[in-house]
Amino acid sequence: MQYLLLISADEDLAVTRMRDGAFASFDTWIADLEQRGVLRAHVGLHESATATTVRLRDGEVLLTDGPFAEGREQVGGLAVVDCTDLDEAVAIAAAHPAAAFGQVEVRPVRVS
Amino acid sequence: MTDDVERALADTFAQDWGRLVATLIRLTGDWDLAEECTQDAFAAALRTWRRDGIPDVPRAWLTTTARNRAVDRIRRERVGAEKVRSLVVQTDELDLDVMDSGIADDRLRLLFTCCHPALSLSSRVELALRTLCGLTTAEVARLFAVSEATMAKRLVRTKHKIAVAGIPYQVPSAARLPERTPAVLAVLYLMFTEGYAATAGPHLVRVDLCHEAIDLARALAALVPDDPEVAGVLALMLLQHARASARTDVDGVLVPLEEQDRAAWDRAAIDAGLAQLRRAVRRERVGPYQLQALIAACHATAPTAADTDWVRIVSLYDELVAVLPSAAVQVNRAVAIGMARGPQAGLDALDGTPDHPLRPAVRADLLRRLGRADEAASAYREALTRTANQAERAYLERRLRA
Numbered sequence: 331m332q333y334l335l336l337i338s339a340d341e342d343l344a345v346t347r348m349r350d351g352a353f354a355s356f357d358t359w360i361a362d363l364e365q366r367g368v369l370r371a372h373v374g375l376h377e378s379a380t381a382t383t384v385r386l387r388d389g390e391v392l393l394t395d396g397p398f399a400e401g402r403e404q405v406g407g408l409a410v411v412d413c414t415d416l417d418e419a420v421a422i423a424a425a426h427p428a429a430a431f432g433q434v435e436v437r438p439v440r441v442s
Numbered sequence: 443m444t445d446d447v448e449r450a451l452a453d454t455f456a457q458d459w460g461r462l463v464a465t466l467i468r469l470t471g472d473w474d475l476a477e478e479c480t481q482d483a484f485a486a487a488l489r490t491w492r493r494d495g496i497p498d499v500p501r502a503w504l505t506t507t508a509r510n511r512a513v514d515r516i517r518r519e520r521v522g523a524e525k526v527r528s529l530v531v532q533t534d535e536l537d538l539d540v541m542d543s544g545i546a547d548d549r550l551r552l553l554f555t556c557c558h559p560a561l562s563l564s565s566r567v568e569l570a571l572r573t574l575c576g577l578t579t580a581e582v583a584r585l586f587a588v589s590e591a592t593m594a595k596r597l598v599r600t601k602h603k604i605a606v607a608g609i610p611y612q613v614p615s616a617a618r619l620p621e622r623t624p625a626v627l628a629v630l631y632l633m634f635t636e637g638y639a640a641t642a643g644p645h646l647v648r649v650d651l652c653h654e655a656i657d658l659a660r661a662l663a664a665l666v667p668d669d670p671e672v673a674g675v676l677a678l679m680l681l682q683h684a685r686a687s688a689r690t691d692v693d694g695v696l697v698p699l700e701e702q703d704r705a706a707w708d709r710a711a712i713d714a715g716l717a718q719l720r721r722a723v724r725r726e727r728v729g730p731y732q733l734q735a736l737i738a739a740c741h742a743t744a745p746t747a748a749d750t751d752w753v754r755i756v757s758l759y760d761e762l763v764a765v766l767p768s769a770a771v772q773v774n775r776a777v778a779i780g781m782a783r784g785p786q787a788g789l790d791a792l793d794g795t796p797d798h799p800l801r802p803a804v805r806a807d808l809l810r811r812l813g814r815a816d817e818a819a820s821a822y823r824e825a826l827t828r829t830a831n832q833a834e835r836a837y838l839e840r841r842l843r844a
Contacts, residue, residue, distance in 0.1 A: 331608040415610040416560055417618070438607050 332370060332439035333419040337407040339432020341377055344406060353427045363411065363422065370410040378404035403432070410439065447491045451484060454500045456650045459576030460658075462504055464548035467611060470512050473601045477573065479515065483508035549574070550613050550661055557626045558609045565600045566625065567632050572597055575633065575654050585636060619666055626662060627675050627731065630655050634679050638686075639831065652683050663718075673722035674732035680715030681738035684708040696837035700747035712742045730766040733758055752782035769798035777804055785811040799828045803838060810841070 339347075347353075363369040383394040397404055406428065413419045416436070423434035459480065466476035483504045497503040556570040568586065571577045577585075583593035603609070614622045637651025659676040666672050688706040691697050719735050737758050744750040759775035772795040780788020785808045792805055806821035822842045829835060 333608075413608070416558075416608045417610055417614070419608070420560070436607075 331415065331419075332410055332412050332441070333416075334437045334439055335409040335411060335419070335423050335426070336405055336435040336437065337409070337426055337428050337432065338403050338405045338435070339428050340402045341404050341406070342402070343431055344428065347431055352430065355425075355427050359425055359427065362425075363409075368411045368413060368418075368422070370412055372407070372409040374407045375405065377406075406432075447488065447496060450491070450496045450500060451487055454487075454504065455484060455576060456653070458501045458504065460552065460574040460654065461501065461549050462508060463573055463576075464552035465505060466508055466512060467552060468548050469509060470516070471611070473573070473604065475512055475515060476508075479508040479511040480504070482511050486511075547613065549658065550665060551611055553626055553629075553658060553662075554613050554622060555604065555609060555611050557622070557629050558604070559622070559625055560607065560609060561600060561603065563625075563628065565596065565603075566629050568593065568596060569600050570629050570633060571636070574658075575651060577651075613665070620669070623662070623666060623669055623672060627671060630659050630662070631675055631679075631731070633658075634682075638682060639834075649686065652679070652686070655679060656683060668725070670722040670725040670727050671729040671731045673718045674729060674735050677715045677718035677722060678731055678735035678738055680711050680718065681735060681742050684711035684715065684742060690833050694833050694836065695840065696833045698837070699741060700750075702747075704746065707742070715739070715742065728761075730762060733762040733765070737762070750781070752778055756782045769796040770800070772796065773798045773801050773804055776808075780804075780808050780811075785809075802828055806838075806841070 360369070360372065363372075378397040381397045383396065383398045385392045385394070409426075411419060411422055413422070416438075419436050423429060423436050426434055428434065462480045462483070463476050466479055467473055470476055470479075486507055487500070487504060491497070552574055553570065556574060557566045561569070564586065568582050571582050571585070572579060579594050579597060580590045582597070583590045586593065588596075613619075634652055634655035637648040637653075637655060656676070656679045659672070659679060663669075663672050663676050684707050685699075685702065687708070688702040688704070689697055715735070716739060719732070719739055722732050722735070737755055740751050740755050740758070755778045756775070759771065759778050762771055763775055773792065776788050776792035776795055779791040789805070789808045789812070792801070792808065795801065802821050803825035806818050806825055809815075809818035809821055819842060822838055826835060826838050826842075829838075
């Protein structure tokens, strides 16, 4: 089964934590997933202030400066992993360095 | 003959519903199909057993019937020849020895899946009561004070999440058991307390739920013999259930602990509970279930109500409040203080507690003992608004008239 890991945190806190070396374990996390062959995709994102939100209303394209959901907690990265079950996906999510101060939402990927 | 069949079916339902559904889920991987086919098997049993007599091993008959029904349904829905083949292969060696060795595992597998931490606590309890204990959706709805339609929707949502999110149908590996066991204990204990003091309905005790919870706790204790809280929860249930027959009088009215006929308590269950408790506390990792079992043991071993060691009970509640500061625990601690140090001390302790359905009844009792009759009466009236259980209501009404 494939799962999307939606990695989010308080952006200010993430900056501080990164400076303090909280992401030291990130390379090991990625390397382990690659070696196990479970990582289908992974991207890290620029901060949410750089986002543009797009809506089409009555045929008109409307742009908003910023992310679709306001708030301190913002998505900072995405990964897609291929696992046997939710337990394996949860274990992977828990090992992501951001889980220690932010959160990781685990969502099953729809197969059609 | 008809009565025999109905009785045999009712017994089998109470004992084996959870096992049957658990096995069918393992065989089919489909929760709804498993429930429906088990239900169909019971319906078929009523007809067939009346005609041919009750089989020697009703559970085996029902398992075979439910499995055949599942094969038919899958075939008819043409879900795929592959699934039917694996179902037939897996059940070929469905003799009794295989069933009995595998079935305990099936039930635990279902229990651990219902209690997966990715499900909310209420979802876990609802699903366990419906799937494992065989309560109807209407009954589960009543427990959670929602409409049947709402509960049906919630159960569908929970089963959908299990299927779509890939929650595994298995007993967790030994390494993960310690982190997964507390959630299972919480559900088992809620199942038991619902049986012990039914939220609504004519009977105070729903014996079938208590037995199912105790039975599952035994199976769990066999799986994780080193966990003192598992032994603790089993001890607690056994000690409380030992009092079951003394807790209501011939009219079905609740009899409070101090007025119960202690000769009617089940000595064998008390001894079994005390043995579990000794096993648990030897490990010297005392948790909330062991503390509650130790409190229950104080009551179970007191020869008369007057001999109860309330001072020890208060000190156990002090320890319990530190690890489990729930409203129920705080209210019960106030009861113990009222017994150990007098009703005024109990009332003082009760003043600082959060609200709980039992709180007005406790307050009423303390006021009554202080001779403040008018205030007691109004507290009893408030207490009556807080329970839908008829045995409890009858007791409170009797107090109010006294």
